[in-house]
């Protein structure tokens with residue numbers, strides 16, 4: 001009976017994942033070699049720091065919106081109280097965006113999908129946070145080489161969201177129970193795919209995720225100190241609510 005329950009749980013998580021990614025794997029294959037020209041890269045590099053940050057914040061918020069939709073469809077997340085859903089999204093949505101971003105990474109030319117084409121680290125120069133950009137690329141590369149299937153990615157991202165150690169949770173027990181079910185579903189899938197060794201590699205990636213998100217928040221604080229008005233009036237409200 002447990003098997004069937006796990007099967008049903010992972011099937012519903014995979015369905016939710018498929019319904020809430022902006023780009024399907026087959027679309028990505030077609031886009032793979034669309035890279036920015038030297039002129040286009042130069043145009044991005046000529047943007048001011050605040051212009052480029054604002055541009056990226058809008059793109060990032062688009063991706064986060066899809067993650068919020070995904071979370072709302074995960075069995076076990078839906079049943080949580082409003083406060084706990086927001087607390088999990090506040091601390092987990094960026095982590096899920098970064099995991100999903102790895103499907104939009106091309107390890108052959110070290111580029112990530114951004115604004116409709118694939119971009120290398122040099123395109124983000126005007127953000128003036130090369131350590132964050134290098135860390136995002138490094139993470140995307142390390143996860144991309146694990147070659148997760150969409151099913152493994154879907155259940156892994158549900159596990160990333162259902163983290164009972166997050167701050168400000170009211171019903172930790174309930175999150176823990178939902179997490180245990182998804183954790184069982186993930187190890188069931190990995191063993192069924194004969195990839196049990198992926199389990200500990202994925203948990204290493206989770207440690208990297210936490211420090212990457214902390215770096216993102218640190219850079220955002222630095223940026224907001226320099227450009228308070230840009231953040232206040234030009235950043236998407238959802239970005240400020242989740243990362244502010």
Ligand SMILES: CCS(=O)(=O)c1ccc(CC(=O)Nc2nc(-c3ccccc3)c(C(=O)c3ccccc3CC(C)C)s2)cc1
Pocket residue numbers: 021022023053056057059060062063066097098100101102103104112113114115116124127133136137216
């Ligand atoms: C995520 C769901 S998906 O369907 O796979 C998908 C859907 C859509 C896309 C397109 C997309 O929005 N790509 C972005 N790329 C980057 C980026 C930027 C610097 C290096 C590496 C990637 C974006 C960011 O703004 C970003 C992301 C992570 C950390 C930090 C930042 C910049 C900070 C300063 C806001 S948005 C990609 C993937």
